[in-house]
Amino acid sequence: MVKQEGITVKKDENFSEWYTQTIIKSEMADYTAVSGSIVYRPKSYAIWETIQREVDKKLKKLGVQNAYFPLFIPEKYLMKEANHIEGFSPEVAWVTHAGNSKLDERLAIRPTSETIMYPSYAKWIRSWKDLPLKLNQWNNVVRWEFKHAVPFLRGREFLWNEGHTVFAKREEAEKEMKDIIKLWDSFCKDYLALPSLVGQKSEKEKFAGAEYTWSTEFMMPNGKAIQGPDTHFDGQNFAKAFDISFLDENEKKQLPYQNTWAISTRMMGVMFAIHGDDKGLVLPPKIAPNKVVLIPILFTKTKDKVMKVAKDIEKNLKKYDGILDDREDYSAGWKFNEWELKGIPIRVELGPKDVENKQAVIVRRDSGEKIVVKLKDITSSIDKILEDIQTSLFEKAKKALYNSIEEVETISELKKTISKKKIGKANWCGKIACEENIKAKTSTKSLNSEFNSKGKGKCFACEAKSEYVTYFGKSY
């Protein structure tokens, strides 16, 4: 066992170093010999399993079924939708050989699976009775990033789900867009304790192949925004490219409408980054694999007495997947630091005096607050405190998000806002040329635009009419 040292930098002094140290030292992830690919160690994989399980339940309620399509995509299939391939081809990993043989045709490792799934859809969908078709897969994808990799946030392989749904009518597809963006937003709020900006991506930033994209955007502590789960309305673009059609109730041939949507392992990194503090991770209780750690304070004379009570308490901690840390070769202080680094929401301390007084000390990871509770009330106290931690983390993150937004009316105001590590909110025209100009002058991009608002007056950056209220920021 390598002794864990604590985090040696402060989060607000050197965020990037703080983040890496926190992820690696808390044993969430580790680097590997494959540049840009990490190990998801048990502690982060358990969180991903919870995300999968909870999201999957919600998707099944929407009538979505899981399936699994091949990892490989023949080159000619990947090339079928022009915008799509333009977006993805710079980052595709190519298989060219198998054993000692060169392949006749290169195979792409899926960066996303539209182009391998939709030929099957074209085969399966014949009649209106086959619709809607709502398939989802939980899998790994590869996008060969040439930028510096950051564990969870940007890497060459990540885990995600990809939903690919097909509807007879445009309205049905657009109704699902609303259901999905609501699902993403509420899942991030309720489980990850993360507030987001929900809105529509710009023409320039939308998904390659989509008519429009809706996203959730999160604010990182270093002032950069990062995109979270999203949903894309593809209209009939892929149906045209892949010959997906159906006979309607009048036996007339029609093209269906499609959506795709995803949440990825990136969200774990966003959560670690936003909630963590100088001591390490702070995990929201609803997502923490172990919600409580019980640390008996052991002295030679009173050890047996304390351990007996600790064992009794341990039984009540099962529902929290509680850990009893009764290792004797580490000091209590060392253990406190270790579990703080790992982000366990609640620490329960039990010393000889506590045993005498039939009490224990609960320490909140988020605030450090110590609460003395009677042993008979311990689970009801823990329940209440876990709920409170969940809410507090969300409220704190929400405050940080909204404090970081400034309304801007000119490009130079946006520059000033960005220099303060904040996000600019502006009336905007939405045009690609205008966005390119903004990017050239400020190094920002549009994050997304609020639903149901066209803004007022003119675009903050050009002379055109405002069509959106849009957030701009530096981004991952």
Added chain:
Amino acid sequence: MVKQEGITVKKDENFSEWYTQTIIKSEMADYTAVSGSIVYRPKSYAIWETIQREVDKKLKKLGVQNAYFPLFIPEKYLMKEANHIEGFSPEVAWVTHAGNSKLDERLAIRPTSETIMYPSYAKWIRSWKDLPLKLNQWNNVVRWEFKHAVPFLRGREFLWNEGHTVFAKREEAEKEMKDIIKLWDSFCKDYLALPSLVGQKSEKEKFAGAEYTWSTEFMMPNGKAIQGPDTHFDGQNFAKAFDISFLDENEKKQLPYQNTWAISTRMMGVMFAIHGDDKGLVLPPKIAPNKVVLIPILFTKTKDKVMKVAKDIEKNLKKYDGILDDREDYSAGWKFNEWELKGIPIRVELGPKDVENKQAVIVRRDSGEKIVVKLKDITSSIDKILEDIQTSLFEKAKKALYNSIEEVETISELKKTISKKKIGKANWCGKIACEENIKAKTSTKSLNSEFNSKGKGKCFACEAKSEYVTYFGKSY
């Protein structure tokens, strides 16, 4: 919706065609544009999810944790263990390019993950306190088969778990070998209703890199054997190749002992093949995603009355994930055929006369037996019948397995047994040269050897002393 036609060949007349038709027409899988890779459609993926969930629960009870390691393995890592690479290199898919760039070093797509996991193990394991380390991943692997692909049974990409455990002591690792082989055997029995031959693989057929391998072997209806889940005792082979060592309690450097073990999506194909009949799939109730289908017999005059009762029954079918098939544009007979093809264990028929008599007709998929039950007893009847189907399927498969075994005392007897599509059981020396001779003369290979028996007298194939009681057969 493409109208399903039934299976057009008989299972015992043309097994291979029967198998393919059954898999494709029941919508378990479909071919894709990627040769050798299938789509796992929702009906089979739901079965895989059940397999994962149930196996995962059992593994967690053994103290196993899940993690996720990269898909890619740098060529020099893959090459580290000589026997291992010799076994796998002929079937490795190689990534050579990313975007427009040629990679400095080729990356293998994992055929199995020892060589990407163990460098991390070497880093993480320092002291006896870090052991045992028991990690598992559920992922996709690629083995570039040049033989004819068969859905589920042999393909270029499949889904599996891979457990990789590390112990300080040989006895601990060997104890886990027993736990795992017992887990595989009982899981296959209890859930898939599949009996297996459990035993040790020969020197020639063991896992590339292992000291020894234990396997489960199944008998397919065409007389070929197929290997199921297995577990490998790697001794210190990989510890040596990857420099995995630890300081024991006396601070002395030691090499640990390792196991690896896996169950794959192949087992779904084995189950479909063994239990299916001329009408299509027969799914064991414990693994069937939908255990019951209710088909109301609808005539114009009595439709409302029958549907009202059907809806009442439907509520009670929730715990079976029951399906109410009230489609009016298909005849009852057409529906019977469809659900039989898809293997749903129980069909409940409800006609106007049944409603009058407060009864329904239960039809067993395995035997075709019809049982009239009172509506008030319907769930207790279904419970009992589902259990009975599960047991019957297992007993039938067990009989088929043991009927297919013949004791053989010479190579020419083995040939005769094989010509009858059976398995030979023989006293055997276990030597690689002898196995090669047997293979050359009979086109069979050893499946595995019974535990705790060295056999009697001499090897059936050569003059050496018998060391094993071994099963020989043609195999997938």
